[in-house]
Amino acid sequence: MAAGGLAGLLPAQTQLEYALLDADTPQEKENLVYQYLKKMDSRERDLTVPELGGDLQWLNTESPLSLHKDLCGKVVVLDFFTYCCINCLHLLPDLHALEHQYSDKDGLIIVGVHSAKFPNEKVLDNIKSAILRYNIAHPVVNDADATLWHELEVSCWPTLVILGPRGNMLFSLVGEGHREKLFLFTSVTLKFYKERGQIEDNNIGIKLYRDSLPPSPLLFPGKVTIDKSGERLVIADTGHHRILVTRKNGQILHTIGGPNSGRRDGRFSEAAFNSPQGIAIKNNVIYVADTENHLIRKIDLELEMVTTVAGIGIQGVDKEGGAKGEEQPISSPWDVIFGNSVSGTQEDDVLWIAMAGTHQVWALMLEGGKLPKGSDLKKGVCLRFAGSGNEENRNNAYPHKAGFAQPSGLSLASEEPWNCLFVADSESSTVRTISLKDGAVKHLVGGERDPLNLFAFGDVDGAGINAKLQHPLGVTWDKKRKLLYVADSYNHKIKVVDPKMKNCATLAGTGEASNVTGSSFLQSTFNEPGGLCVEENGRLMYVADTNNHEIKVLDLETKILSMALPILNPEACDVPDNLPVQKDKITHLPKLPKSAPNVQLPSLTVAPGQTIQFLLKLTLPPDSKLNEEAPNSWFITAEDNTWLLQGQHLSGEIHDVSCQTIIPFQLPKNCLSAEALLVIKACLYYCSKGSSACMMKGISFSQPLQIASTNQGSLAQVELIYTFLTN
Numbered sequence: 001m002a003a004g005g006l007a008g009l010l011p012a013q014t015q016l017e018y019a020l021l022d023a024d025t026p027q028e029k030e031n032l033v034y035q036y037l038k039k040m041d042s043r044e045r046d047l048t049v050p051e052l053g054g055d056l057q058w059l060n061t062e063s064p065l066s067l068h069k070d071l072c073g074k075v076v077v078l079d080f081f082t083y084c085c086i087n088c089l090h091l092l093p094d095l096h097a098l099e100h101q102y103s104d105k106d107g108l109i110i111v112g113v114h115s116a117k118f119p120n121e122k123v124l125d126n127i128k129s130a131i132l133r134y135n136i137a138h139p140v141v142n143d144a145d146a147t148l149w150h151e152l153e154v155s156c157w158p159t160l161v162i163l164g165p166r167g168n169m170l171f172s173l174v175g176e177g178h179r180e181k182l183f184l185f186t187s188v189t190l191k192f193y194k195e196r197g198q199i200e201d202n203n204i205g206i207k208l209y210r211d212s213l214p215p216s217p218l219l220f221p222g223k224v225t226i227d228k229s230g231e232r233l234v235i236a237d238t239g240h241h242r243i244l245v246t247r248k249n250g251q252i253l254h255t256i257g258g259p260n261s262g263r264r265d266g267r268f269s270e271a272a273f274n275s276p277q278g279i280a281i282k283n284n285v286i287y288v289a290d291t292e293n294h295l296i297r298k299i300d301l302e303l304e305m306v307t308t309v310a311g312i313g314i315q316g317v318d319k320e321g322g323a324k325g326e327e328q329p330i331s332s333p334w335d336v337i338f339g340n341s342v343s344g345t346q347e348d349d350v351l352w353i354a355m356a357g358t359h360q361v362w363a364l365m366l367e368g369g370k371l372p373k374g375s376d377l378k379k380g381v382c383l384r385f386a387g388s389g390n391e392e393n394r395n396n397a398y399p400h401k402a403g404f405a406q407p408s409g410l411s412l413a414s415e416e417p418w419n420c421l422f423v424a425d426s427e428s429s430t431v432r433t434i435s436l437k438d439g440a441v442k443h444l445v446g447g448e449r450d451p452l453n454l455f456a457f458g459d460v461d462g463a464g465i466n467a468k469l470q471h472p473l474g475v476t477w478d479k480k481r482k483l484l485y486v487a488d489s490y491n492h493k494i495k496v497v498d499p500k501m502k503n504c505a506t507l508a509g510t511g512e513a514s515n516v517t518g519s520s521f522l523q524s525t526f527n528e529p530g531g532l533c534v535e536e537n538g539r540l541m542y543v544a545d546t547n548n549h550e551i552k553v554l555d556l557e558t559k560i561l562s563m564a565l566p567i568l569n570p571e572a573c574d575v576p577d578n579l580p581v582q583k584d585k586i587t588h589l590p591k592l593p594k595s596a597p598n599v600q601l602p603s604l605t606v607a608p609g610q611t612i613q614f615l616l617k618l619t620l621p622p623d624s625k626l627n628e629e630a631p632n633s634w635f636i637t638a639e640d641n642t643w644l645l646q647g648q649h650l651s652g653e654i655h656d657v658s659c660q661t662i663i664p665f666q667l668p669k670n671c672l673s674a675e676a677l678l679v680i681k682a683c684l685y686y687c688s689k690g691s692s693a694c695m696m697k698g699i700s701f702s703q704p705l706q707i708a709s710t711n712q713g714s715l716a717q718v719e720l721i722y723t724f725l726t727n
Helices: 005-022 026-041 086-101 124-133 147-151 179-195 580-587
Strands: 057-059 075-081 108-114 140-142 159-163 169-174 223-226 232-237 242-247 252-257 279-282 285-290 295-300 305-310 321-324 333-339 350-355 360-365 381-386 407-413 420-425 430-435 441-446 474-478 483-488 493-498 503-508 531-534 540-545 550-555 560-564 598-600 604-606 611-619 624-626 633-637 651-653 661-666 675-688 694-707 715-723
Touching (some): 005 169, 026 179, 075 086, 075 147, 075 179, 086 108, 086 179, 124 140, 159 179, 169 179, 223 279, 223 540, 232 279, 232 540, 242 285, 295 333, 333 420, 350 381, 350 420, 360 407, 407 483, 420 474, 483 531, 611 675, 611 694, 633 661
Parallel strands (some): 075 108, 108 140, 333 407, 598 694, 604 694, 611 715
Antiparallel strands (some): 057 140, 075 159, 159 169, 223 232, 232 242, 295 305, 333 350, 350 360, 407 420, 420 430, 430 441, 474 483, 483 493, 493 503, 531 540, 540 550, 611 661, 633 675, 675 694
8 A cells, every 4th residue: 555645755855856956967866866766775664555446447458457566576667647638738749758768678568547527527538538639658557436536636637757677666756747757767777677678578468458449530630610702611620730721611721730740831732830729711711729739730721832930830838928039939729810909900810729738828020009908919929818827717807807617608799899819727616807998807607616626517507607618629700690600618518608698408419428419409419529619600619529529500490400411522512513533532432232122212302412311220130130241332323414423522431320311412503404303322231130130221212303593401311211021
């Protein structure tokens, strides 16, 4: 048992820390640590760490690891973390560098001990997603009940505990920013125990979760925005380290950066980002919060160039700012939005930045101007606007005295009576406002009155402080309805807030983390949505459904979640009129059995440019199950009307017949005839549960179209229902 937990290390390690302050050379420091280890190793009783419970869930390993068996003979670094915590994320580059320098063959193993803050973070699937998102390649144990945390009396995230080869506690490092000590303590510990023959060079069975995943067009998209014309979307494809500019139908216009992380300016083909999040577009310029590079980048779509406009590429600790952008260190910017200075003559002359890493909101001056309660500033200056830098939920009439806790989403209502920034303050689970007249920071919904309580979270609809959120990451303002929408990320919901009444209610999502497109908003599900935007006319909302790797489209007028935006490569869309590419693709689609029935559907009147949503619901015979290894799929053909197929998503997989598959189809804006026939086909492979017999079955639905010149509404839904009978 760990006698007194980490407190047992405190007297000796405090003495060491003071001695290190007076040491001048690396050799002196190493000698001090070496002497400290001799003293710790000769204690009568080790400060030992209890065994990790055998019933705990492990990730990135072939099987659960035993601290006193599998990891005996290793120097172990335990990283107590929770995946929402920005300080924990700041520590990851140090751990990556350490495991790059020392492998398990050298005697070092890093183990992430995930000790959740929020209930949502206790769920294994959500931790899996975080491991992928942050490229964690060492073993992680889900200590959901914080058993080891309490045993060792850990008190904050992140905390590192360094163990010797007997599971004996040697050092602890609390918080971020201890890279030099981490490397010093680890290297000397490895040397000390190697000299004593106590280090084993055996391999630990690492099995990375990321290696088992299929590729997807998007990977953990964090944010999405739309330009004023409503024709172009910008997506932060965070896990692929790139920015996508697409048309509304998902056709890619520009791919900037990716698929690997890096830090490079230049042409689109050579530029590199590292887990970009927030994006803001005006005309042909996009600003990007390049989060893990600690930079603000500028994309010029006309010149096809990427430049850096703020940050120096390493994490900053400055909480004041005031230098020219490219000379000013910044820390984990998470969102950006255009705004206006108080005295400026040009529109959108300020870029507001949610600076999650220092718990503040900053400004980058795109032109000379003045901020509320501030002095005149030159173009290019980057500085703190609101937030003391203390992590808290503190409201104040003076912006510099207010406190935020990892602000992660921004939106702006420039019209009266609002004239404010809305801030999704994730770690306090609140939405706050910052007045653009005088900088006053006020509470809108969520959290509680004690500014130091960052645990006032939940999932409760209500007004003001009675409403509860769980780690919201995004906000967007609906100018048309004067409403604010919130990505309530860890509740897997979209909430709507009336800022006048301070009412907060669930708009979409059930609270379950999954990927179901239901017949209404409240029957549909999300998985940690991170960002959202509403088009200028207020019709469609786009949601970055982060852990589902999708952009979802919500129609705010019909209250229908219409589809996941298909991400279409340019070559699949830019097809000449005779469509040779599409015909080629069609020949490779599966052929249905001759016995496959054809269902004739009633004629449908549609208009050019209109979207049709086919809702495919197939039922298998009793005691049958889908063969998930087989290529179950749907596909669309158009017989003699191949002009219909230009730019379409022509096929897709069927993963689960227990819920409907949604097949989106958008008519071309230029239709070549007044009548046409679409055929939707499905091919399924299923097995009877009682025998080894497997069958391939098919079904086709013929949909005649009458194409009218008048507008028929934006969305038509057609149900495709069929039950396969027992053979």
